[in-house]
Amino acid sequence: MQALILNMSDPFKFKGGAERIALRIKDLLEEEGFNVDLIHEENSQKVGGFSPYWIGRHAHLMDKEWELAVVNNLAGVGFFPGKAKKTVAVFHILYLEFFEEAIKEQDLQKANIGYREYLVNKYLNGHFGEVFVLNAADRIVAVSESLKESIKKHVEKEVLVVQNPVDGVFQPQNKEKIRERFNIPKDAFVGLYVGRNDYTKGYDIFRELVSYTYRDVFWVQVISSGGLESSMPLIKDIITFREVPFEEMPIIYNLADFLVFPSRYEGFGLSIVEALACGIPIITLRVGIVKEIEDLLQGLVVNQPDPKEFFDRIMVLKRFKVIRDYYKHVVSEEIRRRFSVELWKKKMKETLLS
Amino acid sequence: MEKKDERNSIIVIAPHPDDEVLGCGGTIYKHAQKGDRIHLCVLTDGSKFLDGYKRKEECLKVSQILGINEVIFLDFPDGQLENHTQRLKSALEGLIKGFQKVYTPHPLDHHPDHITSSLTVLSIFEEYPSFELRMYGVYNTFRYNLLVDVTDVYDIKKNALLEYSYSLSLTGVELMIQRTEAFMKYPTINTSENKLYETFFVADKPMTTNEVLSYLTYDLMCQDPHNQLLKKIRATEILIEKLDKEHTLRVALEGEVADYKEKMERLRTCEEELNKLKTSVFFRMYHAYHTLKPKIIPPGSLREGIYKRLISFIKRY
Numbered sequence: 001m002q003a004l005i006l007n008m009s010d011p012f013k014f015k016g017g018a019e020r021i022a023l024r025i026k027d028l029l030e031e032e033g034f035n036v037d038l039i040h041e042e043n044s045q046k047v048g049g050f051s052p053y054w055i056g057r058h059a060h061l062m063d064k065e066w067e068l069a070v071v072n073n074l075a076g077v078g079f080f081p082g083k084a085k086k087t088v089a090v091f092h093i094l095y096l097e098f099f100e101e102a103i104k105e106q107d108l109q110k111a112n113i114g115y116r117e118y119l120v121n122k123y124l125n126g127h128f129g130e131v132f133v134l135n136a137a138d139r140i141v142a143v144s145e146s147l148k149e150s151i152k153k154h155v156e157k158e159v160l161v162v163q164n165p166v167d168g169v170f171q172p173q174n175k176e177k178i179r180e181r182f183n184i185p186k187d188a189f190v191g192l193y194v195g196r197n198d199y200t201k202g203y204d205i206f207r208e209l210v211s212y213t214y215r216d217v218f219w220v221q222v223i224s225s226g227g228l229e230s231s232m233p234l235i236k237d238i239i240t241f242r243e244v245p246f247e248e249m250p251i252i253y254n255l256a257d258f259l260v261f262p263s264r265y266e267g268f269g270l271s272i273v274e275a276l277a278c279g280i281p282i283i284t285l286r287v288g289i290v291k292e293i294e295d296l297l298q299g300l301v302v303n304q305p306d307p308k309e310f311f312d313r314i315m316v317l318k319r320f321k322v323i324r325d326y327y328k329h330v331v332s333e334e335i336r337r338r339f340s341v342e343l344w345k346k347k348m349k350e351t352l353l354s
Numbered sequence: 355m356e357k358k359d360e361r362n363s364i365i366v367i368a369p370h371p372d373d374e375v376l377g378c379g380g381t382i383y384k385h386a387q388k389g390d391r392i393h394l395c396v397l398t399d400g401s402k403f404l405d406g407y408k409r410k411e412e413c414l415k416v417s418q419i420l421g422i423n424e425v426i427f428l429d430f431p432d433g434q435l436e437n438h439t440q441r442l443k444s445a446l447e448g449l450i451k452g453f454q455k456v457y458t459p460h461p462l463d464h465h466p467d468h469i470t471s472s473l474t475v476l477s478i479f480e481e482y483p484s485f486e487l488r489m490y491g492v493y494n495t496f497r498y499n500l501l502v503d504v505t506d507v508y509d510i511k512k513n514a515l516l517e518y519s520y521s522l523s524l525t526g527v528e529l530m531i532q533r534t535e536a537f538m539k540y541p542t543i544n545t546s547e548n549k550l551y552e553t554f555f556v557a558d559k560p561m562t563t564n565e566v567l568s569y570l571t572y573d574l575m576c577q578d579p580h581n582q583l584l585k586k587i588r589a590t591e592i593l594i595e596k597l598d599k600e601h602t603l604r605v606a607l608e609g610e611v612a613d614y615k616e617k618m619e620r621l622r623t624c625e626e627e628l629n630k631l632k633t634s635v636f637f638r639m640y641h642a643y644h645t646l647k648p649k650i651i652p653p654g655s656l657r658e659g660i661y662k663r664l665i666s667f668i669k670r671y
Contacts (some may be wrong), residue, residue, distance in 0.1 A: 050587050057580065081579060116598040124590050132583075 003034035004066040004084060006055050006075040010040045015246045016224075017270040018072050018092040021143075021164055025070055025090075025352070028345055032353065034068070040075070052129050053078040068352060071137065074129045080136040088352055089137035090162075093267035095126035097150040102200065102265035111199035112232060131155070141351055143268040144289045160351050163289065164268050165344035166336060169247070172279035172328050173254040182239070182255060188218035189318050192256035192280070194249075194271045195263060196231065197223055202262025202285070203232050208307040209260065210235055213314060222252055253278035257324055258317050260310055262302075263287055276335040279328035283313045293338070296331050298323065363391030365450055366422075367458040367475060369467040370400045370432065371413035372521045376534055377490035378457055379420060379511040380504025381552050386421025387507075395426045395449060397442065397471055400521065402432035409521045416514045435470040443474050450478065453485050460489035460496045460555055461563075462570055468492060476563045483560035483589055484596065490554055495540050497570050498553035504538070505549045560589040 005026055011019035026036050037059070041051040044058030056071070056078030069076070069084035073092055080087075099122035103111055108118055134140060134155040141160050142148040148159045176186050184190060191213070195201035210219055219238040234240065244252055253259065259275040259282040266272075266288030273289060275282050276296065283300045284290055294301060300317075302309040317323055364385055368374040374382065374394055385392055394417060400409040410427060417425050428445055430438050450456050456479075459465075461472040472489065479487050488500070504511065515522065515531050522530045538550040545551070557566060562585040568574075631637055651657045 048584065048587065049591065053584065053587055060580065078580070078583065115601045116594065119594045119597055123594060124587070128586065128590050 001034045002064065002066045003029045003036045004059055004069040005036060005038045006059060006069065006071045006079060007038065007040045008051065008055070008073065008075050010042045017164065017268060020246065021090065021092070022072055025348065028348060032349070050124065056080070070352065071133060074125055074133060076133045076137065077129045086139070087137050088139045088141060089133050090141045091147060091151060091267065092143050094130060094147060094150045095121050096130055096154055098265050099126060113199070139351065144292065146288060146291050147267045162344065162347045162351055163292070163339060164270055165341040166273045166277045166339040168341065169250050170253070170274045170277035171250070171336065172332050173250065175254055178251055178255040184218065184255060189216065190256045191217040191219050191314065192253065192259045193219070193221040194259065195224060197234050198231050200264055202264055202305060205262035205305055205307050205310065206260060207232070207235055209310050210238065212307060212311050216318060217314060220256060249274060250278055253280050256280055258283065258314065262305060262310065264305060273335055273339050276327065276331055277339070279332035281317055281324060281327040283310050296334060362454055363393065364455040364457065365393040365395055365453045367395050367397065367456065367471055369397050369435065369459060369465065369471045371396050371409045372518045373459065373492050375416060375511060375514045375518060377459060377492045378552050379514050380507045381502045382420045382422065383507045383510045384502065384504070392422045393424045393426065394422045395428065397428050397430050397435060398432040398467060399429045400432050403524060404521065406432070412518050412521055416517045419510060419514045419517060433467060435467040439470060439474060442470070443477065446474060447478055450475070451482055451484055455486045455488055457488045457490055460491055460570060461567060462496055463491055463493050465493055473563065476566060479557065480562050480585060480589065482592060487557040488554045490552065496555065497572065498541070498555055500554040500556045501541050501545065502552045502554065503549050504552050508550050560593065562586065
């Protein structure tokens with residue numbers, strides 16, 4: 001049996017959330033006896049400047065037919081009408097929502113996003129590419145309920161939800177030992193930021209927050225790459241890690257007392273469940289998966305992208321160690337149960353193969 | 355500013371002198387009545403069966419009747435447009451992009467020059483959909499999406515046709531008038547009103563040639579989906595490019611306006627300061643001194659002599 005996976009980036013090189021899921025799907029299909037072709041922008045023939053088109057086109061022109069094709073986000077644009085018996089589109093984010101709800105035209109200047117970049121993302125990727133894939137795919141999968149709701153605004157089709165899993169390596173570890181390794185005081189109250197240094201990830205909020213709290217919190221930031229072209233200047237006088245490999249992220253989460261996650265838009269928000277699986281409370285806006293796990297977040301969900309709201313919750317976490325312990329002992333286990341790889345495999349298998 | 359005027363105008367592409375009247379003479383006149391600026395571009399010299407020079411003369415007279423502002427003759431050889439598609443495209447590309455509406459024959463109008471001119475304009479529209487494309491028919495009826503009721507201006511159209519008596523002499527002008535009337539009546543099957551119409555297919559959003567052909571043939575035409583997709587992507591990219599340029603221009607102009615506003619504000623502040631100065635006691639005394647001095651001490655008078663001596667005495671001690 002032949003299967004095809006189309007992904008924007010090479011998942012063996014760049015391991016973002018969507019790439020890790022692409023590899024998991026590849027493993028899952030191989031376990032089920034499929035021979036899997038994986039096509040991405042680096043191993044496909046380039047035509048024009050719109051890579052989602054040439055990735056799908058490359059597959060379309062191959063002298064091959066597949067039982068099943070899985071297209072991640074936009075990567076399927078050039079594939080249709082596909083030479084696969086069934087095509088499943090897995091959506092991790094939606095540009096349509098991102099550039100209509102999270103970032104509006106009037107926000108571009110403060111978000112440091114160029115007008116052309118905005119137009120390309122909103123119209124070429126969103127209204128053209130995403131709507132095309134949504135209409136053409138036989139089955140649509142969203143990684144969270146909130147993403148499903150967003151998709152339903154644009155297409156009258158059934159949308160299935162398969163939440164991303166959290167890897168077994170994300171679990172509570174000995175904080176003191178890790179801090180010793182990084183020369184961080186054992187008794188410090190350590191706050192963590194994980195994400196890109198741009199407006200969409202709320203780095204502006206984080207910057208302001210650091211200026212309010214530098215006396216109370218020992219800040220650590222983990223800066224990742226990818227995403228939009230625009231970025232903001234990095235905060236220099238706090239501990240900074242750049243592009244930490246996925247395998248080492250559990251250590252980073254575990255050195256912190258809490259994670260601040262001011263991202264303005266997420267399709268899922270893998271960092272949220274990874275941090276919670278490590279027993280670290282998170283302070284976040286109501287994005288991505290948050291709605292589905294709000295029962296575990298105990299008032300740590302912030303309604304407005306306002307640094308003061310984040311500050312208030314940080315102070316509560318600092319004052320009450322009991323809350324931090326609750327996350328370490330109770331929430332961590334519950335998250336690992338709800339987002340287990342086994343559960344994901346079962347749901348994804350049903351979705352892809354039924 | 356000139357460019358902006360041009361964008362609000364229309365251009366009619368006529369493969370031969372007379373096609374513009376046969377296909378859309380009434381509509382052209384209605385545009386003229388509204389004050390639109392109208393250009394006519396005649397593609398061929400019209401010399402295959404007749405004297406091209408005489409036909410041009412007729413065309414210029416008809417242009418006056420219809421209110422056309424400018425006529426451009428491209429002088430391609432009549433009946434051979436399909437052998438000059440690249441040159442034709444280059445000539446039309448620079449010409450039509452700046453107009454708001456472009457009229458051209460539809461691609462199923464059976465004369466080869468009509469088909470070539472239509473497909474050429476369509477390929478420009480596909481790559482640069484900056485104008486509204488309006489397709490008219492001369493020979494063949496077609497699937498339209500716009501009807502223009504020209505009953506009230508038919509007399510003008512008829513006069514224009516009569517003016518083309520030499521160009522239409524092969525068929526006979528009277529017979530052509532009857533044929534044109536019949537052509538204008540075929541939409542009444544849908545409207546059930548005894549009126550005369552000119553029909554158009556209007557593309558007011560980016561469309562590929564295949565999409566237009568597909569519409570005109572009720573989706574019976576076979577399409578290559580990948581080609582369609584690629585063309586749509588290119589059209590979208592071109593529009594984004596255009597929007598981005600306009601945005602850059604707008605931002606620059608807004609910056610200039612802000613600068614001017616700031617300068618105006620500074621000027622206003624200076625004016626206020628000046629007014630304050632003018633109303634001050636010192637300024638009023640100074641003003642009064644200089645107003646009254648020549649009256650109290652007239653120049654060249656005895657009083658002025660005494661005054662000057664007094665002043666020099668004070669200065670000395």
